[in-house]
Amino acid sequence: MTTERIKLAFVVNDVATEQDNYSTIRLARKAVMRGHEVALIGLGDFIYDWEDGICAMAILSKIDEFEDDTVYLAHLQDTELERTRIVLSEWDILMLRSDPAEELVSRSWAPTSSLLFAQLASLERTIVLNDPRHLTDAVNKTYFQGFPESVRPATTITRELEEVRRFLDAHGGKGVIKPLQGSGGQGVFLVDKKNRQNLNQITEAVIRDGYAIVQEYLPAAKKGDLRMITLNGRPLMVENTYASLHRFSQTEDHRSNISAGGGVEMMAPDEKALAIAEIVGPKLIDDGMYLAGLDIVDDKMIELNVDTPGGVSFMEDLSGVDFSGAIIDDLERKVRLQRQYGGALTNRQLAVI
Structure with a gap:
């Protein structure tokens, strides 16, 4: 044509x-x-x-x-x-x-x-x-809370230090704190027993420009996450290859974001990741989210990028597929x-x- x-x-x-x-x-x-x-x-x-x-x-x-x-x-x-x-x-x-x-x-x-x-x-x-x-x-991550609870990690959104403490205590003393408005791994902190004494300073740093979002820690996050691109509410696949990347930390830093120095490799989504895409797809379609990036750890979606979903150039360079x-x-x-x-x-x- x-x-x-x-x-x-x-x-x-x-x-x-x-x-x-x-x-x-x-x-x-x-x-x-x-x-x-x-x-x-x-x-x-x-x-x-x-x-x-x-x-x-x-x-x-x-x-x-x-x-x-x-x-x-x-x-x-x-x-x-x-x-x-x-x-x-x-x-x-x-x-x-x-x-x-x-x-x-x-x-x-x-x-x-x-x-x-x-x-x-x-x-x-x-x-x-x-x-x-x-x-x-x-514009901020409250939008993320509109997706089914089954695909999201336990979360609290607050500017109150005591609420952060209460959430961490209820989830084994370990969690991830990050700005409600943020991207690229900026301002993301993993809190556990090693740095719990710094919780006041960490929380103050995060809430300086707004609300903090606190999520339960997912043990599988040690191995990184999967960034999967969706198009028209469905996983993008070309030549039997999914547009999905395994992002992983290459240092002691827990962040796997590419912009934070994380490593990348092509990885096909497993059944859990595809199930998440199927569950969140209807809302993406209803909301007109044409191009999106789903960040997945095990059976949970930890982030959703609908502003500027990236990774396509890395996927193409690694796979040779014209996404x-x-x-x-x-x-x-x-x-x-x-x-x-x-x-x-x-x-x-x-x-x-």
């Missing part, structure tokens, strides 16, 4: 801070290799125009065959590449790929504002992914449906159809 050119815009924190191992860069490079128009928009670059509606100052990519992600990112970050004003109603897809945790200190206004602009953009012909109305709810190409295939399919049926399909329907 001949692929019609599509116009695909990515929202990132800031083009200048993107890195060459980010999944967004891999997806954008694969899109321009196919001849699609690609734009990158920073969180502070939106405009509401009284005539044109939602616009943005964007970095427009040239359409070319780039050697790799490093070369492509250098093109996007070229200081001579000026921003161009675009009207989003003229673009087919707006992919929201920013990390709100990175903005907590210096630009706390940015994530919320960008989501409101994205909500308005979704009222026009542009397909906005993931659905911005539910992404507004998912990003499969995602672009699916985006092309959505645009064909949107062009065929016009306003008959809502953004929520297009997000997961």
Whole structure:
């Protein structure tokens, strides 16, 4: 089938801070290799125009065959590449790929504002992914508590030190404390008898910028976790290979996040992980969570990333499987449906159809 050119815009924190191992860069490079128009928009670059509606100052990519992600990112970050004003109603897809945790200190206004602009953009012909109305709810980890209890570890969310103590005492004196708003393993502490005397300082550090989430410790976490990508609410599989990574710590640090120095290897999900995906899938679909990253330990989902699920570039480099190409295939399919049926399909329907 001949692929019609599509116009695909990515929202990132800031083009200048993107890195060459980010999944967004891999997806954008694969899109321009196919001849699609690609734009990158920073969180502070939106405009509401009284005539044109939602616009943005964007970095427009040239359409070319780039050697790799490093070369492509250098093109996007070229200081001579000026921003161009675009009207989003003229673009087919707006992919929201920013990390709100990175903005907590210096630009706390940015994530919320960008989501409101994205909500308005979704009222026009542009397909906005993931659905911005539910992404507004998912800015912090309270969204995670809306999934079935059977797939979640025991959890408390609080700013009270005594509540943290009570939870730990009820769960063998061991648990994981982390910010309610956070990512990449930042501010995550494992509390046990070795450092319990530091609980006051640990809790104070975590609640400095908001609520703390405290989860029961899962012994299987010693071996790391599984990051599994879902697309349209289902595990992404290409060439009989699941888009899933085993992430593990390479030091005495308990964190297995790639950004925290963890190691990675391809690993197919077991029956427990696939069962979790099947259980959480309906809510992902209902909420328009087109692309998500499930972090799984044994029979529990410990995190859910719906803002900027990553790992795709690592999965491709390890396996040789074109997962990003499969995602672009699916985006092309959505645009064909949107062009065929016009306003008959809502953004929520297009997000997961």
